[in-house]
Amino acid sequence: NAGVTQTPKFQVLKTGQSMTLQCAQDMNHEYMSWYRQDPGMGLRLIHYSVGAGITDQGEVPNGYNVSRSTTEDFPLRLLSAAPSQTSVYFCASQAAGGMGYTFGSGTRLTVV
């Protein structure tokens, strides 16, 4: 039982490049979310999903896309990376009606 697995752990991108941050959970959780964490700003919700085939925007969705084709996977796509997207990205999952989110270990992304 691995929990929530995020890959890669570190990534450096050039401005304008695209990439996908991977997130997978093996707990059969319905809810999954992506957050970004910037110094002094806490965790801000990018996109979330309440089940396979269902996604919605959070507080800061611009520049990011998500899909949820399976219960297990919730990839986050950066369409055209910008320096403002330099951050630590966390994926989290929770069972519907469950008690709290389980977070992955994060992806530290730098855009130069």
Next chain:
Amino acid sequence: GQQVMQIPQYQHVQEGEDFTTYCNSSTTLSNIQWYKQRPGGHPVFLIQLVKSGEVKKQKRLTFQFGEAKKNSSLHITATQTTDVGTYFCAGRNNAGNMLTFGGGTRLMVKP
């Protein structure tokens, strides 16, 4: 949209002193959760409060949910160096689909 504010942003305490962080939401919440993040780590779930006026304890930690379900607090009695980290509250909206985090309170404990 829903906003969750948390104060203070930072707190330095001497080991053995008490610590409290406060959380306020702009809207009524269905529940509130608390997380702890150690430096360099990821947030770890501590507890969830659901009922108006609810109080829960975990050893030296006491969590409260306000009567109006818009505010919450976390109190740590007699802090230890192992309590170091950032404590986040997170409020779930009444639709139940979004969890919004406060900005966190970073606790530093001097031995």
